[in-house]
Amino acid sequence: MFSVQIDTIQDITSQDQCAVVLRYVTDVIHERLVAVVNCERTTGEYFVQILKNVLEKLELDVSNSSGKATNGASNMQGHYKGFSAFLSSHSPNQVHVWCYAHVLNLVLAETTGAVIASASLFNLLNDIAVFIREPDKRMIIWVNLNKTSRHQRLSPIGETRWWAKDNALKKLFGNFGKPDNARYTDVLLTLATIQEHETMEADVRSKVKAYIESLLKYETILTAQIFLRIFEPTTPLSKYLQTNRMIILSAYRMVVTTEESLDKINRDFGGIKVANEQLEDEENADLELEVQAELPLKRVRKRKTMPGEKAYDERLNDAERAYEVEEQQY
Structure with a gap:
């Protein structure tokens, strides 16, 4: 049993290279980069074919794959034509994990x-x-x-x-x-x-x-x-x-x-x-230049009131409070 990690990156000649990593456990956890393959296409079906070719050379059966980790791109986890969908047809019980480092x-x-x-x-x-x-x-x-x-x-x-x-x-x-x-x-x-x-x-x-x-x-x-x-x-x-x-x-x-x-x-x-x-x-203490001690007040732009309009936007006149609201709403 093993799990698969697969991802692509461009080399210095702008050619896509697909890295295939296998993760397995003996008495300790192992992660091995087993192949770097030049990519002609970036479809999910093509990546499955790359993986099958690599595993065949290593005399491993793709059906023994228990899981896979990808970067979550559409060509990787698409429900119909993604790498996960095509690989699941060869190994139905495997678990897909979206790389949490990539999510973060x-x-x-x-x-x-x-x-x-x-x-x-x-x-x-x-x-x-x-x-x-x-x-x-x-x-x-x-x-x-x-x-x-x-x-x-x-x-x-x-x-x-x-x-x-x-x-x-x-x-x-x-x-x-x-x-x-x-x-x-x-x-x-x-x-x-x-x-x-x-x-x-x-x-x-x-x-x-x-x-x-x-x-x-x-x-x-x-x-x-x-x-x-x-x-x-x-x-x-x-x-x-x-x-x-x-x-x-x-x-x-x-x-x-x-x-x-x-x-x-x-x-x-x-x-x-x-x-x-x-x-x-x-x-x-070490500078002759003076660091700004507070946020500068910003001029409040007046909005034109339309005929019959009675509501007014509440505007923050406190520069520090306005900054806090703007930053922390994200």
Whole structure:
């Protein structure tokens, strides 16, 4: 008896490659990558044929497959023409599992782009990381101004690795409520030095000015603290779900524990503000630049009242409360 995991990815020549993994148990749990096959098509029926060919070479019977795990795409779990449907005709009793690491990835990817504040934050982190590390001149400034002997590079955010957002966030802002190892000051000092460097082009200095203004915003730091707190329980869970020899019962318990942790921190805006103030106190002592201390008041746009209309929209005049409502409704 064994279970099957199957997924595709493009290689450097943009050709789809199908990876076939078998999971089985002896005295311990085993996971083995048994084949990587070039894909000519991506239909469910074609993937079943690939699997059958691979198993035949290994002298294994496809009917002994007790389960399968996929990424949940339509060509994988479609009821009529999906990989699961065709494979079930050869092994009717097998159980289909939608990869929970992939589900978690989809949820967190959607969360980080749900509102403008969060999408802007992660775009800013990626842009600054790429900006500093590209030419040697900027990287030299970063290394020279770095306070520690370890010249940590900032992490760009990859499209396929959502945990890169957690990594990039922690490098810049530290851990939630513990900004001791944050690189926030180092980044701002580096950007300020680049801006004042007379040999830098005008468009580069203009871009740096925009980066500094964004980093000093109260909204940026507040949004960073929210996601640092979200990533605290979800990152360990995601990493465990992607390990080999994963124990299903342990994974289930971690999922339950993570849900309970997220429920506890839900709407705890006060705790977020405390962590935000800790970072501000830590960094303001080392900075000549002033970090914004509160959210700016936004001008309330008046809506034209139609003839006979008596109802009025309730508008929040408190900038902090408006931010809390906008962020937490997602």
